[in-house]
Amino acid sequence: MTFTFKTIIGTNGFTSAILIPEDIADQLATDKIKRVVATIKANSKELTLYAGIAKKHGIIYMMFSKANQKALGVTAGDTLEIDMREDTSKYQAPITEELEAVLLSDFEAYEIFETLLPGKQRNIIFMVYRVNDSQKRVDIALNIMENLKIGNHNPIKFEKLL
Incomplete structure (x- = not known):
């Protein structure tokens, strides 16, 4: 509607x-x-x-x-x-091709991402969505996945690891 x-x-x-x-x-x-x-x-x-x-x-x-x-x-x-x-999309946010590709290529990070609360998932999605350059989107998505894998699940406290 x-x-x-x-x-x-x-x-x-x-x-x-x-x-x-x-x-x-x-x-x-x-x-x-x-x-x-x-x-x-x-x-x-x-x-x-x-x-x-x-x-x-x-x-x-x-x-x-x-x-x-x-x-x-x-x-x-x-x-x-x-x-x-x-908004009937899975995450109720505009997931980019770059983030989707990174999630598909890193199963461990994908599993962690799926366990996050919907609001934290959307925060992560928007962190990538706001960037205009495709390569920067990939870099940010990779960095986010590394933060998730080391146990940092709070998007506000993500560190630059890569």
Whole structure:
């Protein structure tokens, strides 16, 4: 199911957020949808956002970083066009070919990766996804796998081993 709507960039009190209309938020809750893929359009630009649905003080929203705002050329209060659907992928994050190849080539690291909590898996996936250069993605993925194999399972504390 795809949800299409217009909304403004608001705030959750600490960070910028894409406010989700109440009727859509109700449907998301009914269908127990917690992670989405959203195509966001503004100023003749388009961005794909992989996000979790959050609730604070009765407001349902997706976090919307300053970097994403800059990419679209928008700020708080601006209107956005949103096409949003449930993220039904295995990890609920955009796994890159490079990370997938490294996981397939290192069974020990893959087994460890599969035992991690979904949030830590997504952290690792996004660490690789954010990098633009393919070779750097491979290098980062290899380094992550080495950290997992030495027992460092906290993405925030990964060391540069390679």
